Amino acid sequence: MARQFFVGGNFKMNPSTRETKVALVKVLNDAQIDSSVEVVIAPPALYLLSLRDILRPEIKVSAQNCYFKPNGAFTGEISPAQLVDAQIPYVILGHSERRTLFHETSELVAQKTRAAIDAGLSVILCVGETLQEREANKTAEVVQAQLKPVIEALTEEQWSKVIIAYEPVWAIGTGKVASSAQAQEAHADIRAYLVKAVSPAVSANTRIIYGGSVTASNCKELAKQTDVGWLFGWRCFPQT
Template identity: 40%
Template structure:
């Protein structure tokens, strides 16, 4: 089965509105009237989403994402942003369960699952992040960790709902470190994740779901990583902050 690759730029806590405007204007000539063999997603910080929506909201080849959302529609949740608020700004995807949310802010698998279910309920597409730390990998716990994250994080998701989920496998030891999993390591983990989806949702669902790789993806390694049969695009951090670098990754990854 042919799966359409998806390349997502996770800007993290970078780029205010003016920098977002500069980035959008830099890529507009490349994306405005061009058809890509992949989906392109950009995830600015919350405060920059309105500017990104203003400039890119009507560009069919680019979709906007948020980097997080609440599991609630509204209420007394100081500092939170609801999925319904995001939808007002043409946001179609939301990154959930990123390792930085798990490690720095203590988000549990159950907490992330509640967000996944809420996002699907309001027709936002989760980019659901999973991945092991270096200590877990070295202790031989890779499969145990991924199994727990997938099983709990996607609990109660319907097979139909799963069709709107993108999984992002990100070995924590490769995020922002400059160290990238080898293509062999990445493919092995992706194949295992796909087998977990087959166990939980069936073979057809497993064949359809897109699984991105994230972790120091750069123009120089994109082609080799994306050539792996179970890797369906990339979730890109630092290398997606520069328009030329982000576009080069997409170009190399879809060549």
Template identity: 55%
Template sequence: MCARKFFVGGNFKMNGSLAQIKGIVDGLNSADLNQNAEVVISPPALYLAYTKDLLKDGKNKNIEVAAQNVFNKGNGAFTGEISVSQLSDLGINWVILGHSERRQILGESDEFIASKTKAAIDGGLQVIWCCGEPLEIREAGTTTDYVTKQIAALAKVLSPEDWTKVVIAYEPIWAIGTGKVATTQQAQDTHKDLREWLAKNVSEKVANETRILYGGSVTDENSKELATQPDVDGFLVGGASLKPAFIKIVNSA
């Protein structure tokens, strides 16, 4: 087994203003953060350059910035979209793809998300790739079948080398922004199932090296216990990334 570096992502979603983001970043810049953790924060696209500029003078050099989306085509007549090359031009190295809000609200399919992921990696970006199940799937006991179908679409388009650029975020849809959270055992079991699927269908190396994050109402209270699980390699945090509690979550490793 390899040592997988602890990773915490902060997804601001469609939240924030110049003043709010400055307050968040100022707090991160001055905090005593765990330097053994990799930290990536993801503001709305309007504030990517602003956030990156604010971070440059902070004492924590382990923080990067991610976009919340990218298109699967190069520059061209695609109104409202952002290309991989434009993110790279801005010095953005990460992007979040496959979040359930884009799957459910905007109708993005497993195949489309896989296509965007491949385009991002081919263009030099690293990807926080999300998967997760709705409540009815959890209650039916078919979570593993549901999430491995999502990851199977991704595996079809990625090479073994591509996987070094992917961090998986397991986010049960029923726990996102609801205050509900998977139990520690539920999170560990699903992460273990994902890792076993990778070992069987991709390679043992990819399974051992790929970080799998938990997301879904992560707080500073539940993060410490979740972080003790052998297959939980960190967190993708939503609402709490806008609050001082995010610092405690980063330091929960």
């Protein structure tokens, strides 16, 4: 089964005005996009519906986060059921900023992932190591520890709803980027781990995308790697 090429843009809390987001959407709407490429953008929650409504239909939108409960007294949270009701197909979970700034554990990320998939969402599941962990040659160990609770939470069939985003913490928003060889090695390690921990079929079919200071100048080299044919980053789109 051929894995579909994926290009995604996580806006995070950028840009600061609706006008600049609309201008970016116009760039995407006017762009020539091959039908074999899946394009997904993740604006702040406040703009999900308004941008979804003005995007051409083949470009999808993603939430940047969600909670694991379908409803209840959880001020400030968005439930998977609400995203499905709003016809939002994707959610990003486990981003390093959620893990470090908001202290989300891998177990919580797994709980959110299962809840999101059970509700009908597809999940962009983020994993990645710090610079200290990279320099200690612990990348594979760290990433596998982040994946393990998710593997324990999902059935084999549910992996068809997961995209793994390898995003080394040291390369996110720093201007640094993993070399194509580093990215390929990390992606190959993830794929090998999925063979052992889930199944060869899940390993072969799961899309593993790279994120971390992806730009127009470095994306082509990254995309040439055998296991890095998919990219995720705010800078992989023109900025306005």
